[in-house]
Amino acid sequence: QVQLVESGGGVVQPGGSLRLSCAASGFTFSSYGMHWVRQAPGKGLEWVAFIRYDGSNEYYADSVKGRFTISRDNSKNTLYLQMSSLRDEDTAVYYCAKWEGYSSGWYSYWGQGTLVTVSS
């Protein structure tokens, strides 16, 4: 069965960096686009970033553009999110999600999430 397991969350000071990982199993990872989606405390879901199945293109929400980098290693079935210049408002649970399609697609599976807390 499909499994997505996020790791790497924790407490970091404003301006700091953190790298999240998402280990995928149960499907052909290299055939699917992948996303990061976050949920700040008491808020709704917010899309963060998307990478195509082969890593050829990346897309970012305006709120993280220039600070976050999404990448993947298809040989390790792992998705990454490198976060830098972190701000208080980046505090959230970060989910990785398997994407079906390109545009007009949908998230078929999600991970359980990893909590990132930006605080001094």
Added chain:
Amino acid sequence: QSVLTQPPSASGTPGQRVTISCSGSSSNIGSNTVNWYQHLPGTAPKLLIYRNNQRPSGVPDRFSGSKSGTSASLAISGLQSEDEADYYCAAWDDSLNGPVFGGGTKLTVL
């Protein structure tokens, strides 16, 4: 503020039918399909409806989706206590070049 607009809350008694609305614009719902997710705090969100009205295997037929123009709705019939959760609509946005979500609707089963 979310790009798609949902009511913050909805409620119903067991057995009732409840609908949750989702309003967008021509760049998202108006030109792309709508998906719905169920989310219980502390757990992984779950796909409920994709491509406006398609149910993944394992999702009961009590859940149904529809779309018209720049709006969509999720209907839950035969409401059960286990349906108490947050529900989010989502659609690709051609202007933002990424998916957008509604603010979520907290469903309470009275």
